[in-house]
Amino acid sequence: MHVPDGFINAPVSAVAGVVAAGAVAVSLRGARRELGGERTAPLAGLVAAFIFAVQMLNFPVAAGTSGHLLGGALAAILVGPYTGVLCIAVVLLMQGVLFADGGLTALGVNITVMGVVTTVVAYALFRGLTRVLPRTRRSTTAASFVAALVSVPAAAAVFTLIYAIGGTTDVPVSKVLTAMVGVHVLIGIGEAVITALTVGAVLAVRPDLVHGARGLAAPLKLRVAGELVDAPAAVPAPAPAAARSTRKVWATGLVTALVLAGFVSFYASASPDGLEKVAADKGIDQKAQEHRAAGSPLADYSVKDIGNARISGGLAGVIGVGVTVVVGSGVFWTVRRRRTPDAPLIRTAESV
Structure with missing residues (x-):
């Protein structure tokens, strides 16, 4: 759903940019609380890189x-x-900068639609479901499925609202809304499957690393006389989360992202995505502009001057994963570091 330049007029794109900048500023403050542990910054960078890789896999x-x-x-x-x-x-x-995917003037629109809307809608729904469902891994995975499913058509609806306000073509909004929501409900099913599988996989090995599953502590069960009962309290508890290494998880996640972007992406569907298809069918792409980074050596997820499409696309994907994990980890490490100087001041005030 990467919105290119020219779909939305300049004034509305500028307003969306202000909204996105505000959301990022608020998120920087909120992330300081979420990035509390020493290992959370590189894990967050890994999540960004993994999402980058999976976004290359059109289905x-x-x-x-x-x-x-x-x-x-x-x-x-x-x-x-x-x-x-x-x-x-x-x-x-x-x-947008390296691969010419998603307009630069439309960056605010894309962050608002793909970042803010999906995150807010999904997490609000996820939290609501986990409060009423049993506190089990299966319920948490199911809640992630539903939350992801709903977040995609919600983003499509918000894009339609932005188009209704600042679209550069004269197409009935009702037609755009019907087409956008309809196709993105189907895309949402794929989103839900990927999200549930990923969350379920992490829950199976390291539930302490899933922010949405904090406090999830299902007691160990033993089968006695054909019935499941709680294990005795004497059973040793697992090591505290802070004392458990995340190196294996990080390495496994990074290798998975590299394989997906560097190899599996070659087999992704070449058909236009939901927004591109709707734009072509309904005519909202009539004033689309060439991407300002079209001359990038990595434009269109291929490496310039490499003729073999498989090697070119795979190498571009690997570079993208590497750059994203480095930039993301650097950003999150900086955000986490900015919260640490506050602690001595608070303790000093309290001691006085």
Whole structure:
């Protein structure tokens, strides 16, 4: 759903940019609380890189139409809503500047629609569901599925609202809304499957690393005389989360992202995504502009001057994952570091 330059007029794009900048500023403050542990910054950077990689995997949803992960729900559930907004913002910035994907003047629109809306809607719904469902891993995974599913058509609806206010073409909004929401409900199913599978996989090995599952502590069960009962309290508890290394998780996640972007992406659907298809069918792309970074050596997810499409696309994907994990980790490390000087001041005030 990367909005290119020319779909939305300059004044509305500028307002969307202000909204996005405000959301990022609020998220920077909120992320300081979410990025409390020493290992959370590189993990958040990994989440951004993983989302970048999975967004390269367009999957078919209808005849001649594809979709890809937006990632707001996944990021919010794994690392928190504020950090999630920052994850998507980093991904969109890398895509726009390096790969000419998503307009530069439309960056504010894209962050608002793909980052803020998906994250807020998904996390609010996820939290609501986890409060009424049993506190189990299965329920948490199910809640992530529903939250991700709803977040995608919600983003499509907000894009339609922005188009209604500042669209550069004269197309009935009702037609755009019907087409956008309709196709993005189908894309939302794919988003929900990817999100639930990823959240479920992390829950299975390290539930302490899932922000949305904090406090999830299902007691160990033993089968006695054919019935499941709680294990005795004498059973040793697992090591505290702070004392458990995240190196294996980080390495596994990074390798997975590199494989997805560097190899699996070659087999992604070449059909236009939901927004591109609707834009072509309804005519809202009549004033689309060439991307200002079209001359980038990585434009269109290929490396300039490399003729082999498989090698070119794979290398571009690997570079994208590497740059995103470095930039993302650097941003989150800086955000986390900015909260530490406050602690001595608070303790000093209290001691006085």
